[in-house]
Amino acid sequence: xxxxxxxxxxxxxxxxxxxxxxxxxxxxxxxxxxxxxxxxxxxxxxxxxxxxxxxxxxxxxxxxxxxxxxxxxxxxxxxxxxxxxxxxxxxxxxxxxxxxxxxxxxxxxxxxxxxxxxxxxxxxxxxxxxxxxxxxxxxxxxxxxxxxxxxxxxxxxxxxxxxxxxxxxxxxxxxxxxxxxxxxxxxxxxxxxxxxxxxxxxxxxxxxxxxxxxxxxxxxxxxxxxxxxxxxxxxxxxxxxxxxxxxxxxxxxxxxxxxxxxxxxxxxxxxxxxxxxxxxxxx
Amino acid sequence: xxxxxxxxxxxxxxxxxxxxxxxxxxxxxxxxxxxxxxxxxxxxxxxxxxxxxxxxxxxxxxxxxxxxxxxxxxxxxxxxxxxxxxxxxxxxxxxxxxxxxxxxxxxxxxxxxxxxxxxxxxxxxxxxxxxxxxxxxxxxxxxxxxxxxxxxxxxxxxxxxxxxxxxxxxxxxxxxxxxxxxxxxxxxxxxxxxxxxxxxxxxxxxxxxxxxxxxxxxxxxxxxxxxxxxxxxxxxxxxxxxxxxxxxxxxxxxxx
Ligand SMILES: Nc1ncnc2c1ncn2[C@@H]1O[C@H](COP(=O)(O)OP(=O)(O)OP(=O)(O)O)[C@@H](O)[C@H]1O
Ligand SMILES: [Mg+2]
Numbered sequence: 001x002x003x004x005x006x007x008x009x010x011x012x013x014x015x016x017x018x019x020x021x022x023x024x025x026x027x028x029x030x031x032x033x034x035x036x037x038x039x040x041x042x043x044x045x046x047x048x049x050x051x052x053x054x055x056x057x058x059x060x061x062x063x064x065x066x067x068x069x070x071x072x073x074x075x076x077x078x079x080x081x082x083x084x085x086x087x088x089x090x091x092x093x094x095x096x097x098x099x100x101x102x103x104x105x106x107x108x109x110x111x112x113x114x115x116x117x118x119x120x121x122x123x124x125x126x127x128x129x130x131x132x133x134x135x136x137x138x139x140x141x142x143x144x145x146x147x148x149x150x151x152x153x154x155x156x157x158x159x160x161x162x163x164x165x166x167x168x169x170x171x172x173x174x175x176x177x178x179x180x181x182x183x184x185x186x187x188x189x190x191x192x193x194x195x196x197x198x199x200x201x202x203x204x205x206x207x208x209x210x211x212x213x214x215x216x217x218x219x220x221x222x223x224x225x226x227x228x229x230x231x232x233x234x235x236x237x238x239x240x241x242x243x244x245x246x247x248x249x250x251x252x253x254x255x256x257x258x259x260x261x262x263x264x265x266x267x268x269x270x271x272x273x274x275x276x277x278x279x280x281x282x283x
Numbered sequence: 284x285x286x287x288x289x290x291x292x293x294x295x296x297x298x299x300x301x302x303x304x305x306x307x308x309x310x311x312x313x314x315x316x317x318x319x320x321x322x323x324x325x326x327x328x329x330x331x332x333x334x335x336x337x338x339x340x341x342x343x344x345x346x347x348x349x350x351x352x353x354x355x356x357x358x359x360x361x362x363x364x365x366x367x368x369x370x371x372x373x374x375x376x377x378x379x380x381x382x383x384x385x386x387x388x389x390x391x392x393x394x395x396x397x398x399x400x401x402x403x404x405x406x407x408x409x410x411x412x413x414x415x416x417x418x419x420x421x422x423x424x425x426x427x428x429x430x431x432x433x434x435x436x437x438x439x440x441x442x443x444x445x446x447x448x449x450x451x452x453x454x455x456x457x458x459x460x461x462x463x464x465x466x467x468x469x470x471x472x473x474x475x476x477x478x479x480x481x482x483x484x485x486x487x488x489x490x491x492x493x494x495x496x497x498x499x500x501x502x503x504x505x506x507x508x509x510x511x512x513x514x515x516x517x518x519x520x521x522x523x524x525x526x527x528x529x530x531x532x533x534x535x536x537x538x539x
Pocket of ligand 2: 058059060095171
């Protein structure tokens, strides 16, 4: 219990608290309600994935958390402070790679340092390291147009990681990768997250959007399943698989069961196997 | 080497057409005996272009300077105004109607006024060229700076980058292709403006050569001046093309 209390004290750092968040886009053809009544709290150092059908508001939710779009109702608190403008110290991986096409891969990765007014030269080494980590070391001098979609995504991942932010908001960062590279990147991401680290305090907080259920199960502490139009929380799963997770994790029966349960909730399929995951309704 | 060979093959049709036209031109004047004051043959024109009859170098210098000056003034003021418009919506709303009004003026008709205000010489000619050429730069700069993915804007906001930095690092490079394509138009407009100025009043320059040789029926000289003008125009246009290769290779880069 004391451990728990300690964690709550740290909760004020990179935790995310969403309280009955609603978000409606005003468009030329009328309002589009993208999110309704989203209540969710992400603890510091927690890895939470969002899954849900296309258009259910996952990207919108990330934008609201990042302070890039204002919510229309409810409140978001990050790092103990209400979000009213773009929040600091966040690494954002956009759904599209959003690379600057006039810059080389290396200079794209270094952009955060330049924009934040830090000396880019001091981050070169780290940038090269990140490129190596993502298998792009030979492409540092190339322009984005010379890269495949999956490679561009990895560049944008490196860019998000450059300043080592304590909070990562990632929108389908591995969507354009082949299955094998994707599995590899999953493991790398867990390393970057700090899976092997001593405790949650040393881990980053990650909010991760994906369309792949196995990917969500493999990576996450918790999985938030969303339902569309307007985007709401359909259910939250605790993934109690042991860490560190390895290639073998994917082959376990529990892994399969989690995947199946989430699949059932997403599709509304009636499962004939008893659900083992600790599923609970949105708090 | 291979690349050069391919470039040559690619331009061959244009070269052939050009050579063919010159041959037809020459034949038209010699075989059908078109009189020289109506249409001098290419050989005559070439001779006139280098004849010591007039001080070509001097005229080319004066006109070249007017064209170049017009281009630089148009480019710099255009980019500045365009940036101001994109920077502040208040400034944009204040400036745009005025600029649109200026653009609807028949600028060539303003030439005599410029001469009245600025006196004779190279400066009014520059200003006329600049006046004709700067509007596309303003518009394209403003549009290029604003035509940007929401995501790219968000990228700047995620890092809490100050506005000027977002302009310097994201918006302005993003606008290069727009600005450079406007500068190609401006290169041509600068030539028109400079020549119009010289038509209206001047003692120097290639436009002046055309006017005086017309009144003395020395058509080969007028043709010679015309070709010198287009060479100046081509040089400027080529310089802009090279500049856009250097500054915005990603926009040209579709070649490969
Ligand atoms: N800029 C915008 N303007 C207006 N409506 C928008 C905008 N962005 C998203 N929407 C609408 O909001 C809803 C949620 O969009 P969002 O992009 O958040 O979905 P998503 O879950 O990320 O989908 P996907 O999985 O396809 O990326 C959709 O109905 C979409 O049409
Ligand atoms: Mg999305």
